[in-house]
Amino acid sequence: MADMVIAGGGPAGRALARACARRGLTTVLVDPAPGRRWRATYGLWADELPSLPESAVACAPSTTLAFGTGPHVLDRQYLVVDNAGLRDWLTGGYDVVAGTVSGVDHGRHGSSVRLEDGRVLAAGLYIDATGARPRGNRYEQTAFGAVLPAEDALRLAGGPDTAVFMDWRGGEGGFLYVLPLGDGTVLVEETSLAGRPGLAIDVLAARLRARLAAAGLTLRGREERVRIVLDVPVPRRGAAVPFGASAGLVHPATGYSVATSVRLADPVADAVARSWERGPAEAASAAHRALWPSSARIVHGLRRHGLRALCGMPPELVPVFFELFFTLPTGLQRAFTSGHDDVSGTAEAMSALFRIAPWRVKKHLIGWHALRRSR
Incomplete structure (x- = not known):
């Protein structure tokens, strides 16, 4: 039996697999196509993932611009990820099994992970890092x-x-x-x-x-x-632990998730390792608490409300909104786009935007402002 079986061979799954293996947990990663290159283009802010090695950076542009109704030079270093370098950095210490999970049975002492080809993997704890799937009317x-x-x-x-x-x-x-x-x-x-x-x-x-x-x-x-x-809710605690996009780590207003997922792999693995002797149920609960402390849940709720406010604006006002956003101090921009559990920074960014918005924008943010005050 492996301590951990992690489904999903993207950056989130591999980051968590590496982190768990480094803490002495026997870890198996289930990847439908282990040899397939990552085709997506990943970008992130350097301050989100300062541990990223140079080998995982394809390009570090000297200037990052944004245009609302006018140009803005953003005072943050933007990085384009080298996918092969990122994958190499996140590889090591765990076993990789080619396959796709078709079902999972949870018991008191662990989980049985069924693959589409009939194989069954025994796991102390099962992690779902396979990504978020469109369901119903999600944004x-x-x-x-x-x-x-x-x-x-x-x-x-x-x-x-x-x-x-x-x-x-x-x-x-x-x-x-x-x-x-x-x-x-x-x-x-x-x-x-x-x-x-x-x-x-x-x-x-x-x-x-x-x-x-x-x-x-x-x-x-x-x-x-x-x-x-974009709008995956905070998952409920259960025998399986979602991670990455599956866990709602996609920023509801930007669509970014890679840096957050990679950064949170270590604290989640720490929480699992500390609770491992108390059994799978406690390890799953510890992982959930590490991912979603109360501060992170509040921030996620504020961000989802911001998403709904943006989607409720007439299209011609959205550039006006971002024109205002790009005039905010860099610290407030960073708090809103990258502060997974930064309640005060996120709330202050929202409040600052509300204060400077013209009425034609502000009226779409009234609910946003009321929610911020209630928090």
Whole structure:
């Protein structure tokens, strides 16, 4: 019997597998395709994951811009992840089994993890890091992108060493994301911040083609399609422990989760290791408490309320909202986008936005402000 069986071979699952193995827990990672490269483009703020090694960084743009109704230089270092380097960094100390989990039976002394090919793995504790799946009418962020030569992307925004975090100018209720990849190419991505359901990928592809055509460019090169579930609630405690996007670690207002998941792997593994002798149920509870202390639950609730407020605004007001957001002090921007359990910082960022918003925006944030005050 393995101490831990973790389903999901993405960054979240591998980060937690490595952390558990380093604490002496025998760990098995179940990955449907262990040899498959990670195709998604991951970006993060350097201050979110200061332990990230240089080998896991594909590009560190010298400047990061954002455009609401005007340009803003963001005073935070943005990093583009080298997927192979990240995977190498998160590998080691655990066994990898090729397969897909079809079901899990939980008992007093552990779990039986069934794979689609009929194999059964015995585990003291089962972790689900397979990601969040669209269900019902959850909010989603969707995007369509293409990788272009850097000289082409210069016609859109920024420069060869500049990342554009958000560009709300000229969109149809969405924004453009421009990211140098460190190899002479740039990812340009048309993004719908949030919708229920998410905006169709083919609509976003048409918008990107139109945006490129206006700059005298054509769509070519590798394409990227993105669909992220944004509003996963805090999971209830149970015999299985969700982690990563499965656990609601996706930021409801940005769609980011990789840095948070990797950063939280160590405290979760610490909590499990300390409680291991008291049995699987206590280890699962300890993992849940490490992921979701009361402060993190409050922040998650505030962020989800902010998501609903944004989605309730007329499309023409969303760039105005972000124009205001990008004028906030860097510390408040960081608190709202990256503070998993920073209640005071998140609340102050929301309060500051409410104070400076014009009435046409403020009236959509009244519920937001009331919720912040109640916290």
